[in-house]
Amino acid sequence: MPVRETTITDVAALAGVSRSSVSRYLNGHRVREAEGIAQAIDELRYEPSPIARSLRSGRTQSIGVIVADVANPFFAAAFKGIESETRRATTGPRAPIQLFLCNTEESFDQLLELLDSLSGRVDGLIIAPPIETPPPHDLVRQGVPVVLLDREFSGPSFTDSVLVDNEGGLVSAVTHLFELGHQRIGFISGPLDTTPGRGRHEGYRLGLDACGLPWDEDLVVIGDFMERAGRDGVSRLLELDPPPTALVAANNLMSLGALEELFQREIRIPEEVSFIGFDDLEAAELVRPAITTISRPMGEQGAEAMRLLRRRLRGEEGPPRRIVLPTRLAVRGSTAPPPERKPAVRGTSEELTRRSS
Amino acid sequence: MPVRETTITDVAALAGVSRSSVSRYLNGHRVREAEGIAQAIDELRYEPSPIARSLRSGRTQSIGVIVADVANPFFAAAFKGIESETRRATTGPRAPIQLFLCNTEESFDQLLELLDSLSGRVDGLIIAPPIETPPPHDLVRQGVPVVLLDREFSGPSFTDSVLVDNEGGLVSAVTHLFELGHQRIGFISGPLDTTPGRGRHEGYRLGLDACGLPWDEDLVVIGDFMERAGRDGVSRLLELDPPPTALVAANNLMSLGALEELFQREIRIPEEVSFIGFDDLEAAELVRPAITTISRPMGEQGAEAMRLLRRRLRGEEGPPRRIVLPTRLAVRGSTAPPPERKPAVRGTSEELTRRSS
DNA sequence: TGCTTTGCTGGAATCGATCCCAGTTGCGGG
DNA sequence: CCCGCAACTGGGATCGATTCCAGCAAAGCA
Numbered sequence: 014m015p016v017r018e019t020t021i022t023d024v025a026a027l028a029g030v031s032r033s034s035v036s037r038y039l040n041g042h043r044v045r046e047a048e049g050i051a052q053a054i055d056e057l058r059y060e061p062s063p064i065a066r067s068l069r070s071g072r073t074q075s076i077g078v079i080v081a082d083v084a085n086p087f088f089a090a091a092f093k094g095i096e097s098e099t100r101r102a103t104t105g106p107r108a109p110i111q112l113f114l115c116n117t118e119e120s121f122d123q124l125l126e127l128l129d130s131l132s133g134r135v136d137g138l139i140i141a142p143p144i145e146t147p148p149p150h151d152l153v154r155q156g157v158p159v160v161l162l163d164r165e166f167s168g169p170s171f172t173d174s175v176l177v178d179n180e181g182g183l184v185s186a187v188t189h190l191f192e193l194g195h196q197r198i199g200f201i202s203g204p205l206d207t208t209p210g211r212g213r214h215e216g217y218r219l220g221l222d223a224c225g226l227p228w229d230e231d232l233v234v235i236g237d238f239m240e241r242a243g244r245d246g247v248s249r250l251l252e253l254d255p256p257p258t259a260l261v262a263a264n265n266l267m268s269l270g271a272l273e274e275l276f277q278r279e280i281r282i283p284e285e286v287s288f289i290g291f292d293d294l295e296a297a298e299l300v301r302p303a304i305t306t307i308s309r310p311m312g313e314q315g316a317e318a319m320r321l322l323r324r325r326l327r328g329e330e331g332p333p334r335r336i337v338l339p340t341r342l343a344v345r346g347s348t349a350p351p352p353e354r355k356p357a358v359r360g361t362s363e364e365l366t367r368r369s370s
Numbered sequence: 371m372p373v374r375e376t377t378i379t380d381v382a383a384l385a386g387v388s389r390s391s392v393s394r395y396l397n398g399h400r401v402r403e404a405e406g407i408a409q410a411i412d413e414l415r416y417e418p419s420p421i422a423r424s425l426r427s428g429r430t431q432s433i434g435v436i437v438a439d440v441a442n443p444f445f446a447a448a449f450k451g452i453e454s455e456t457r458r459a460t461t462g463p464r465a466p467i468q469l470f471l472c473n474t475e476e477s478f479d480q481l482l483e484l485l486d487s488l489s490g491r492v493d494g495l496i497i498a499p500p501i502e503t504p505p506p507h508d509l510v511r512q513g514v515p516v517v518l519l520d521r522e523f524s525g526p527s528f529t530d531s532v533l534v535d536n537e538g539g540l541v542s543a544v545t546h547l548f549e550l551g552h553q554r555i556g557f558i559s560g561p562l563d564t565t566p567g568r569g570r571h572e573g574y575r576l577g578l579d580a581c582g583l584p585w586d587e588d589l590v591v592i593g594d595f596m597e598r599a600g601r602d603g604v605s606r607l608l609e610l611d612p613p614p615t616a617l618v619a620a621n622n623l624m625s626l627g628a629l630e631e632l633f634q635r636e637i638r639i640p641e642e643v644s645f646i647g648f649d650d651l652e653a654a655e656l657v658r659p660a661i662t663t664i665s666r667p668m669g670e671q672g673a674e675a676m677r678l679l680r681r682r683l684r685g686e687e688g689p690p691r692r693i694v695l696p697t698r699l700a701v702r703g704s705t706a707p708p709p710e711r712k713p714a715v716r717g718t719s720e721e722l723t724r725r726s727s
Numbered sequence: 728t729g730c731t732t733t734g735c736t737g738g739a740a741t742c743g744a745t746c747c748c749a750g751t752t753g754c755g756g757g
Numbered sequence: 758c759c760c761g762c763a764a765c766t767g768g769g770a771t772c773g774a775t776t777c778c779a780g781c782a783a784a785g786c787a
Contacts, residue, residue, distance in 0.1 A: 038686065058507070060486060060489060062425075062489070062490045063486075063488075063490055064421060064425045064491060065422055065425055065490075068419075068421045068422050068425050069422055074487065075487060083440065083446055083449055083450075083471065084443070084446040084447065084449075084450060085435070086441070089440055089441040089446065090441065092440055092441075092473070093440075093441060095471060096472055108485075111472070111483070111484060111487040112472065112473070113467065113470040113471070113472060113490075114440065114470070114471040114472070114473070115468070115470060115471070116449070116453060116469070116471070118453070119548055124470055126466055126468070127468060129417060129420075130420055130431065130432060130466075130468040132419070132420065133375075133419045133421040133422075134420055134421060134491065150415070152463075160671055164520040175447065209406055240652075269656065272656055273655055273656055274655060276658065291605060293654060294652075295597075295626055296652060296653035296656050296657075298630055299629055299630060299633060299653050299656070299657055300656055300657060301652075316672070354378065
């Protein structure tokens with residue numbers, strides 16, 4: 014039943030040449046019997062085994078992309094950027110580079126297992142590590158080039174990376190709200206052991222400083238970048254007395270959750286509460302009012318990572334590069350001056366607890 | 371600089387045994403020097419090469435998942451289902467199975483290239499082919515088990531597949547609208563050369579039949595499952611005279627586009643137009659009114675595919691199975707009886723063309 | 728004509744593991 | 758004491774390609 018695959022030996026035999034010649038033909042060298050070999054390959058429907066090929070040559074024509082959560086639209090968009098850049102760069106007749114997308118589900122152990130199982134199977138890696146730990150030694154040891162995407166390892170950076178200006182993004186958001194007159198700005202933060210989580214948290218703090226607003230620990234809720242955390246964050250923050258007049262969420266999924274919770278409580282945006290999310294999401298365009306977001310070039314971030322990786326694959330040496338792309342505050346309808354006096358936020362603490370039970 | 375990886379030979383030498391014994395140790399057989407080998411492995415930080423391993427053994431401990439569009443939330447959700455089922459099944463101490471997610475971007479050529487480059491690198495495949503063509507011979511020939519996800523090849527099915535009841539979903543949507551009193555129901559269809567596109571198109575037709583409504587070609591716009599097509603579909607359908615009083619979109623991304631266009635034109639849902647989308651999307655919960663959708667168990671669909679694949683990997687023979695999961699109409703706020711008389715849809719044809727220019 | 732260079736060839740080694748097989752060891756029983 | 762059997766062992770072949778190398782013919786040059 015396992016109809017033994019046809020191998021290079023079969024082709025060589027049929028074409029009446031040596032295996033070496035077939036191999037050379039396959040790799041684009043000039044060969045005398047090119048015609049006959051091509052015919053034999055065709056006839057036998059021969060396809061070279063990528064496995065054998067890469068065992069011997071050490072090259073695999075493929076690249077691993079490890080992200081923390083494939084369902085996160087940011088990673089999907091970044092992956093698309095990686096893809097289009099890959100396609101753009103692969104012009105010649107040589108075999109195209111393939112991308113394998115892998116998911117850690119925010120688990121560091123899963124990252125280790127992936128590194129294990131990808132070692133030797135890819136020529137390079139683009140990685141968004143789940144949390145900031147020292148880089149796993151497996152990674153350092155095996156010589157494959159690595160570019161970090163959106164997230165870094167702790168300690169001195171030893172690889173290229175493509176980040177965004179998380180701090181700046183949050184500073185501009187906080188400043189924008191302050192200029193509208195907000196004094197109590199709630200923040201649904203990401204986990205502080207991830208690069209963007211920490212950076213945005215820091216940016217929030219810097220923003221308060223810049224505006225002369227006091228730091229109030231109660232106004233910050235630490236979430237895990239998942240939707241659920243957005244809902245919970247809103248619940249927690251609205252229980253405060255007085256509640257914040259503006260909310261900022263540190264990523265797209267938490268924005269989604271936060272908005273769901275706000276809508277469910279029938280809190281009017283921006284009349285009662287202003288809202289800013291980090292990262293555009295498709296829904297942001299749809300929801301009325303449209304949501305003000307801290308926006309960044311998601312596809313470009315992926316594409317840039319791919320460009321860096323290709324350089325290293327071409328053998329370029331040099332110190333690690335660290336590219337930081339700018340963010341931009343896209344002001345839409347969800348931000349406005351705070352309500353005149355005591356904000357008439359619906360749901361006092363008693364009522365809230367009743368509702369959320 | 372390429373610090374030659376440590377190989378099984380190094381371990382054998384250090385432990386003072388043969389390569390065979392180390393190999394046996396690695397594969398869980400009982401060996402005399404287990405202790406010493408473990409120590410040597412540890413000391414040298416040895417990791418077996420998956421490439422060499424699979425060249426010889428033919429097994430790879432990994433599975434390829436090929437989808438049409440990683441950015442489509444359905445595929446993301448299905449992939450999560452595949453992942454959790456994989457994790458659930460991998461309990462023993464043996465190496466975990468890894469998943470590689472690949473993207474065809476709805477291109478058949480890209481599918482062929484992926485099959486090429488994955489051949490030999492994976493033990494099994496879960497595939498959502500971009501279009502319904504006869505199965506590529508590469509696929510049939512190489513003996514790896516395949517399960518089709520949500521989409522099929524044309525011709526008699528030769529592999530397992532996990533589909534959903536596309537027809538039934540659309541029949542229930544059309545019937546629901548008819549019962550509310552709608553007579554002119556516009557349909558933004560998917561491409562007819564994909565399984566779900568064709569199935570939903572067929573379901574729309576069946577639904578009309580069942581309700582005794584006439585087939586009107588103008589009421590159907592064929593899109594490509596992308597967001598843009600949703601917008602265009604709405605534009606086209608609203609130019610009709612009289613315009614439809616209800617719209618159905620054949621997938622999530624087109625729903626998104628359609629809703630964007632409707633919102634932009636400030637058409638009130640459901641007062642002026644009722645709307646139903648296929649597949650839940652995160653935004654559906656967020657938008658007011660919440661969107662009525664044809665809902666299906668997305669994660670379950672992936673998990674089921676994985677279960678079928680594991681059976682085949684275990685060597686189970688038998689005719690191809692074809693599993694069809696049910697859909698369910700989740701009635702929310704976007705559907706209501708049509709406006710009383712001539713629907714006061716904003717934007718007559720002149721005005722519309724002006725606006726959309 | 729003779730010598731070097733160019734361009735291609737096939738044989739053999741190699742990549743790093745698994746797997747087959749014949750051989751060795753240890754142990755219990757007759 | 759010898760035999761049989763079970764449990765391991767190491768050597769060598771093997772997976773399917775690439776790559777090194779020596780060889781050889783044709784072409785270039787003086």
